[in-house]
Structure formats: C-alpha cells, structure tokens
Amino acid sequence: MTAPTADALGQLWADGYTVIPAVVTDPLLERLRTEADALVAAFEDGHRSDDFWHFTREGESTPVLYRVHNLEQQPGAPLAAGLFATGPLHHLAETILGGPARARVIAMIVKMPQVAAAVPWHRDRTDAEPGRAINLSLFLDDSDASNGALEFVPGSHLLADDADVEQVRAAGPVLTVGAKAGDVAVHDVRTVHASRPNPTARARRSLVIEFVPAPTEAP
Secondary structure (H helix, E strand, O other): OOOOOHHHHHHHHHHOEEEEOOOOOOOHHHHHHHHHHHHHHHHHOOOOOOOEEEEEOOOOOOEEEEEEOOHHHOOOOHHHHHHHHOOHHHHHHHHHHOOOEEEEEEEEEEEOOOOEOOEEEEOOOOOOOOOOOEEEEEEOOOEOOOOOOEEEOOOHHHOOOOOOHHHHHHHOOOEEEOEOOOOEEEEEOOOOEEEOOEOOOOOEEEEEEEEEEOOOOOO
C-alpha cells in the first residue's frame, strides 16, 4: 500500500481533499472489478432492493443504477465487505487520522457508461468537526473530466455548517480531480464537492468508505 506523503496530508488538511496513488493493486483490484461487474449485472437482470439506488432519465423507462448502499450487507460483495472490516483502507485511514479508525458506511458509486448523471454540489455532512470524518473513495476504473470525475472547492471543509453550497461553488475555485484505478481520493465529509456525468463508453465505479476515529460516537 502506498502511504500518504507529507504533501498529500498537507493538501488534505488545507484543501479538504487529496489523492493517494496505487493504494490497491492487482490481483485484489481486478477481483473487486469482477465483483462490481456482477452487482451491476444483477441489477440489469432485474434485481431490486432499497440498497440499489437508481433513477430513470426523462423520456425513458430503463432504470439507471447509480449507487449500491450498505455494500457490506450484499450477498454478492464479500470482497467489499472485507475492505469494510479491515485491510488497506483501514490502514490508510489510521495513518491519516493518527490512530485507530472505525468504518461507518460503505457504498459503491456507479457512473454507468453514456447514461450516468451528474451528482449535484453538496457536503456529505457537517455534524463533524474538520478532520474528524473522512471519505475514502477507491477507484475501480480510471476517472477523468470526461467520464465523471470528482470536483471540489478547496478549503470548503473549513466553512460554517450553514454555508450555502451553491454560493460556495459559484465563488470557487472549482478543481476537477482525476484518479487512476487503484487510487484513493480522500476528502473531509464537510468539503463541498460534486461529480460530472459520464457520456463516455467507459464505466466509472468507486467504493466509498467513511472513517472516523475509533472512539468517536458519530451518528
């Protein structure tokens, strides 16, 4: 596992996000891709549950999968459940947070080729102080500006809880953050961010785990 550099940690605390390269590599990365393929295929074959979040594009009837929630509870995701319980993302979170870390939730974000919509500007939550709760996004596919990359407003994790997200975005600057498969994008849960649509033929999938310090009684 690649450890975060001092520069990466400095960027995280100052800007609210950073990217750590090559945290997960083959063969685990390829096995996670295969597991993700099977989950998407199950949805396309008609599987539905409250954890498989989807939308329907205007004028169309075919549902578009965009998130698999509670991933650790899905029968077809034992590898993701393993990452939720222990492993390289836990080690990375502990390095970043400076001590034992607890995983709160895991989901798979799915940017389906040619149909995925943009994710609106938002903050994950503001009931944690800056630096106390982080999201680690493990990319299963390469992500860039063309297929649904993340966008951040640097320093926005330090703003007040009631800061207006659209005003923050408009004031900018807005930075697009690409990542390679196996990289982990880390952001403070308070950071204002969004993601682009995916009009390309390439999938853009990531596994997202929120971590907090182990003693934290976070909601």
